[in-house]
Amino acid sequence: MTKKIHDPAPPAIARSDFARDFLWGCATSSYQIEGGVRAGGRGDSIWDRFCEQPGAIRDGSSGAVACDHYHRWPEDLDLGRDLGLNAYRFSIAWPRIFPEPGARPNPQGLDFYSRLVDGMLERGLQPWLTLYHWDLPQHLQERGGWNERDTVHAFAEFADVVSAHLGDRVKHWITHNEPWCTAIHGHFEGVHAPGVKDFRTALQVAHHVLLSHGLALPAIRANVPDAQAGIALSLHPLSAASDRPEDIAACVRHDGLRNRWFLDPLHGRGYPADILERCAADAPAVLAGDLEAIAAPTDFLGVNYYFPEIIAHAPGAAPLEARVVAREDVARTAFGWEVAPDGLGALIRRIEADYDCAPIYITENGSTWDDVVGADGQIDDHQRRDYLVRHLAALRDTIAQGSRVKGYFAWSLLDNFEWAEGYTRRFGLTHVDFATQQRRLKRSGQWYRAFLKLEPQQG
DSSP: OOBOOOOSSOOOBOGGGSOTTOEEEEEOOHHHHOOOTTSTTOOOBHHHHHTTSTTSSTTSOOSSSTTOHHHHHHHHHHHHHHHTOSEEEEEOOHHHHOOSTTOOOOHHHHHHHHHHHHHHHHTTOEEEEEEESSOOBHHHHTTTGGGSHHHHHHHHHHHHHHHHHHTTTOOEEEEEEOHHIIIIIHHTSOSSTTOOOOHHHHHHHHHHHHHHHHHHHHHHHHHOTTOEEEEEEEOOOEEESSSSHHHHHHHHHHHIIIIIHHHHHHTTSOSOHHHHHHTGGGOOOOOTTHHHHHTOOOSEEEEEOOOOEEEEEOTTOTTTSEEEEOOSSOOBOTTOOBOOHHHHHHHHHHHHHHSOOOOEEEEEOOOOOOOOBOTTSOBOOHHHHHHHHHHHHHHHHHHHTTOOEEEEEEEOSBOOOOGGGTTSOOOOSEEEETTTTEEEEOHHHHHHHHHHTTOOBOO
16 A cells, blocks of 8 residues: 655755756666567567466566567657656666577677667767666576576676677666666565575575676776776665664664675675675585675666665574564555655665765666556656655755765656566656557656756755
8 A cells, every 4th residue: 555745845956956967867677668579589588488477477467568669769768868868777688689599699689779879879868788687598597597607607798799889889887787686586585587486596696696797897898998887786774673682683684685795795895794604504606706806896886776674583584584574654655665765865875884885876766656647648646756856855965965976867767567566567757558658758757857957846
């Protein structure tokens, strides 16, 4: 159940509150919007197969058509231009580039992304390319997927090919989106592709994903000497459910896997000792040189922020005897996620206090609501607009306190295929009628457009 935000006076905010060179964008991902799964020589991904499993997707759907962005990309880039964006974050469908085992790169796939990048540049949109947003080629999964070290090297080859082909025009590179989701959702909870449920596998997958990030960086830098390269992590501000010692300790443990398992090795600290000790039997195989590769310097840290988590001690709950509990009397999105703009600032300050990190970009931030198309064709998504206003105000205030945040990407430009939720959840600033593929800018998108045109805005 959702709870509306009640505030008679949302904060006033203007684009001029931010630095002139602040980056303003929207984000998307390949499997969620492209469709065209049989077009241009594309091979199957793990999500194509996962969607075929009964009960895997809430509404029984798939990304086979999605937003048909593969054919409609000029219209979608026009939306981004007309919003006033100066950056656009997208991802590469790995199965479009390497559709079959042992094959040479697929020229049709490379050509599609070349045309897409040219289209961005023609519209004044700075391309921010994500190499991996969860659509692993199925042929690699059949050989063990991310649980196998060979996939690490396959990713490095993929990064080399894509950066060699697009690096003359693309200068901003994100290796992976949300390794936590790849590892935990996909290989422990089993709610994302490939649907594995094994904690030991999940930790090995997390290590291999991080290692592939480290090995991809030299390839990107060799092909793109002026590249800005980093990774995008899903991170959460955490607090204990009470001041009881057991809840406080559970919060520390949960933080160890949720946040520190990724932040620590990326910043040269290796894996958290407390989590390694607790999960010794499930610890990943780490070879000599792995941790040094993972800790290769980056130019920025991408932070995806959606909600905070409250943690309680949970005896017997695998793997860390900790569980997330719901805070009462707070606003929640249609996903059930707490609306907590202050959490964004708290998270940024925590990262900067605990790590000697590169400048931060908010690479995802958004909300899902039960949108209704009115009789006039308008989508009055005031809750999403208010969410956007409050989070941007929190970001402004955090920067004013000295944080080095250089850009913001709203999730998402379009309603899309929302993974295991299918088409039941909508995050877009633009409404998509999936039957007709008609695009309509929602009120939230209209607010963002006015904001980006330097007009002072209130919710």
